[in-house]
Amino acid sequence: MYFNFNDTVNLTSKLTPRRLWNASKVWASYQLSKLMKKPVQWGLPISISFEPTTSCNLRCPECPSGLREFTRPTGMLEKSFFKQTIDDIHKELLYLVFYFQGEPYLNPNFLEMVKYAHEKGIYTATSSNAHFLNDERAKATVESGLDRLIISIDGTTQDVYKQYRVGGNLEKVLNGARNIVKWKKALNSKTPFVFFQFLVVKPNEHQIEDVKRLAKEIGVDQVRFKTAQVYDYETDPNNLIPDIDKYSRYKKDKDGKMTIKSGLQNHCWRLWSGNVITWDGLVVPCCFDKDAMHQLGNLKRQSFKETWQNDNYKQFRRELMTSRKNIDICANCSEGLKVWEE
Secondary structure, three states: OHHHHHHHHHHHHHHHHHHHHHHHHHHHHHHHHHHOOOOOOOOOEEEEEEOEEEOOOOOOOOOOOHHOOOOOOOOOOOOHHHHHHHHHOOOOEEEEEEOOOOHHHHHOHHHHHHHHHHOOOOEEEEEOOOOOOOHHHHHHHHHHHOOEEEEEEOOOOOHHHHHOOOOOHHHHHHHHHHHHHHHHHOOOOOOOEEEEEEEEOOOOOHHHHHHHHHHHHHHOOOEEEOOOOOOOOOOOOOOOOOOOOHHHEEEEOOOOOEEEEOOOOOOOOOOHHHHEEEEEEEEHHHHOOOOOOOOOOOOOOOHHHHHHOHHHHHHHHHHHHHHHHHHHHHHHHOOOEEEOOO
């Protein structure tokens, strides 16, 4: 596992006594739940994901946003609603991810919201396809206080990159990364911690070493390799599952049928430590519920703290600890098989 000293120190610096106490309660209740085989929930989330928008400029083949196949409406997170929610939970919240579906930089108020969370002492992160990181926006990103920037780069040549990032322009991505690196140096800033995220699929698996060299040339902090979630993995219609076993979430069983590698246990840390909030205020269990089918609450009707302990949440945790494999969003979950770091 790759260790970055500056990033770790930065994250640790956000740990106030109140946040540390809250994290201790969450961890203890999770361990007790596993021991008792029934859910006990203490404390508030350590981390949450907030969705800036469902809009995206690309058409990636395994992404509901890219395919325009959402069953929920497309829209933009409102700044006032975001601030209201953060005001409610910021004293306990350590880590905030500005991403679920869509491209965050398409929300015109995105960096203002990052700055607001930064001023509350929260560690902030986002994931972007980097097509909108022109010189001006790169400078504003560094100035916003964003702590972590994930840049999706799934190919080192345009012909390979566009096979998954349909409609994308690799040169824009690379220029965006260069702009961020430039402004970090110009403003003498250690943040954001920038890494290339390389989604390993069959069309690009031969470029793994190339992306490491490219990252070093540009000056980003790290490269991470992510295994791809394929919805119809049994037939793999887009021919995405890589041949390199290390980077695949799937394997063939003795009958030659493709199956998920990881076994599903009846517990999940994410249900105790965090959740996802959609742009329009729906609370869902995790990032695998892309269509928000498991709505545990609505922050337009109920406060976050009320939602976290409501009957829907309690019931979902009970179901997870009884038979996780029967929950659809868990069926294709490969937690622990997602990222390798270099």
